[in-house]
Amino acid sequence: MPERIYIDGGWTASASPETIEVVNPATEQVIDTVPAGAKSDVDIAVAAARRAFDGWAATPVEKRCGYVAAIAAGLSERSEEIARTITADVGTPAKIAELVQAALPVTVARSFSDGAAMAAALADTEVGNSLVVREPVGVVGAITPWNYPLHQIVAKVAPALVAGCTVVLKPSEVAPLSAYLFAEIVHDAGLPAGVFNLVSGTGPVVGEAIAEHPDVDMVSFTGSGRAGSRVSAVAAATVKRVALELGGKSPNVILPDADLAAAVKAGLGNAYLNGGQTCTALTRMLVHRGRRDEAVELLTAGLARFTVGDPAEPATRIGPLVSAAQRDRVRGYIEKGLAEGATLVAGGSLPPEGFDTGFYVRPTVFADVTPDMTIAREEIFGPVLSVLTYDTEDEAVAIANDTSYGLAAAVWSADTAHATAVARRIRAGQVEVNGGVFNPLAPFGGYKQSGNGRELGSFGLEEFCEVKAIQR
Structure with a gap:
């Protein structure tokens, strides 16, 4: 054409x-x-x-x-x-x-x-x-x-x-x-x-x-x-x-009183949208240390919804990445996460079973990620989600802001006013509160x-x- x-x-x-x-x-x-x-x-x-x-x-x-x-x-x-x-x-x-x-x-x-x-x-x-x-x-x-x-x-x-x-x-x-x-x-x-x-x-x-x-x-x-x-x-x-x-390395701050199941479900969908090839992807999930295991269980269960397959098929949730170079780049980050000591919850750098052709990457979740790890600091641009833990709200905000990026973020809490107050403390161009939907009339850009x-x-x-x- x-x-x-x-x-x-x-x-x-x-x-x-x-x-x-x-x-x-x-x-x-x-x-x-x-x-x-x-x-x-x-x-x-x-x-x-x-x-x-x-x-x-x-x-x-x-x-x-x-x-x-x-x-x-x-x-x-x-x-x-x-x-x-x-x-x-x-x-x-x-x-x-x-x-x-x-x-x-x-x-x-x-x-x-x-x-x-x-x-x-x-x-x-x-x-x-x-x-x-x-x-x-x-x-x-x-x-x-x-x-x-x-x-x-x-x-x-x-x-x-x-x-x-x-x-x-x-x-x-x-x-x-x-x-x-x-x-x-x-x-x-x-x-x-x-x-x-x-x-x-x-x-x-x-x-x-x-x-x-x-x-x-x-x-x-x-x-x-x-x-x-x-x-x-x-x-x-x-x-x-x-x-x-x-680019972005956007935090998803789930406060201790939040509906964890709803926050994890929405966060996983956001992180994997378009195969994770989204600049606003919420790729850092911040959960209270006391809810770490519950969050990992919910993520493991939620991964079943993300069917890898032919993008032309209606049931497919995750298709290939855009190019061989992008696939190799993302797999390299997964290997880096393993080498630096993150816990692989699901996925990995091997091709999805049955997909020897096409630029596919397994939907991947890491837990026990620390703020200094490469996968917590650099934009991966693939279906890779990192779970980080915090003890206090101030620590959560500090981790959220501990990045060279500032494009997007999310905050979850049972108290919308409280979540909004935390959102004001995050240095990012747009912040979703309790799953607030994208608004095409609102300003879009980053810090x-x-x-x-x-x-x-x-x-x-x-x-x-x-x-x-x-x-x-």
């Missing part, structure tokens, strides 16, 4: 003769190829976005929202195809692909399609003798990851378009196919030429060309901390705005090395605006 790149309102050949193979992680078979991309492709795409910027920025907000509404409708109409594509591309189990990978982008796009609400969010305000106006930041380079490939595209592109920015997108080369479906939907929505552009390729070539380009005014990046640091360094030469959504800036809702819209004060 994707043999070209999308620039200036149409499909065109890449300047690079090289291609990237797209591999189905369940079968290890090549299912498609995409252009490897070249720096000159980025130059042409950025030039198109720059030409389109003035006209798009001058388009009324309500009309820009109308285009986003059309994109949302296109995403909804093609949701089954999108889900199937992401299952084949990423390995996400079919049911999760349908409920999350395909449905969430529709919700997010629709949240930015209300013309009246967006106009109000971007409206001028009076501060003393100043008129404060919000203007689009300019040409945005969006660099997106493979784990939630379409959601991360929509979370960047939709608010950027509403703010009046034009966009050059580089999707992950590991799972690029849904980005091509998105480009088709954008084309069908009739956006003016150059407002949205797609250049596939690798980070060192296409990603860096976007980050360093003098005519790109902002880079919005989601991915690993290492790659995010590199994007920041490259972008610094032109002092452009950089928004980063990076510390989990990045900077916020996505989603009015907070995400603000990221793509410059603020000007006109004194009168």
Whole structure:
């Protein structure tokens, strides 16, 4: 399918003769190829976005929202195809692909399609003798990851378009196919030429060309901390705005009075969502020392629900990891946990029985993990859950905050007010209390090395605006 790149309102050949193979992680078979991309492709795409910027920025907000509404409708109409594509591309189990990978982008796009609400969010305000106006930041380079490939595209592109920015997108080369479906939907929505552009390729070539380009005014990046640091360094030469959504090592603090069965069940589901390939995964479960054995028993029993299998099968809860490299990385962390003295409750580094083909990892639980162990400190990005114990609430909070990350967390208690008070003490961008559900209108982003800036809702819209004060 994707043999070209999308620039200036149409499909065109890449300047690079090289291609990237797209591999189905369940079968290890090549299912498609995409252009490897070249720096000159980025130059042409950025030039198109720059030409389109003035006209798009001058388009009324309500009309820009109308285009986003059309994109949302296109995403909804093609949701089954999108889900199937992401299952084949990423390995996400079919049911999760349908409920999350395909449905969430529709919700997010629709949240930015209300013309009246967006106009109000971007409206001028009076501060003393100043008129404060919000203007689009300019040409945005969006660099997106493979784990939630379409959601991360929509979370960047939709608010950027509403703010009046034009966009050059580089999707992950590991799972690029849904980005091509998105480009088709954008084309069908009739956006003016150059407002949205797609250049596939690798980070060192296409990603860096976007980050360093003098005519790109902002880079919005989601991915690993290492790659995010590199994007920041490259972008610094032109002092452009950089928004980063990076990794996490999120704590799940279960206080002594909590409903332990409910907390463990929800925590296990969160940690293993998308095979653990989720930046907000609650991979550190903190339980009171007196309830350690009960928690381990509940986890052992709960693992029976997490069927490993073909991601295309409806009963599958855990499919393969996205690539051989990711599988090997996760297995390496499991071996490290064993070497450092953690207790293996279930799983391990051997392939699941019957899965010699495909990038599968056993759903794994470690107990007796200490805060200094590698598996408690580094993001694993696989189905690996660590159980840590504490004696006092202050110790639990200290362990929760003893990380270089700060993306997400959870707190469980029979007293919601008490849980909320503990949540305030945790240094993370979003904290669930007693299983509070994800809110696509709330700000999403992290503290510390989990990045900077916020996505989603009015907070995400603000990221793509410059603020000007006109004194009168």
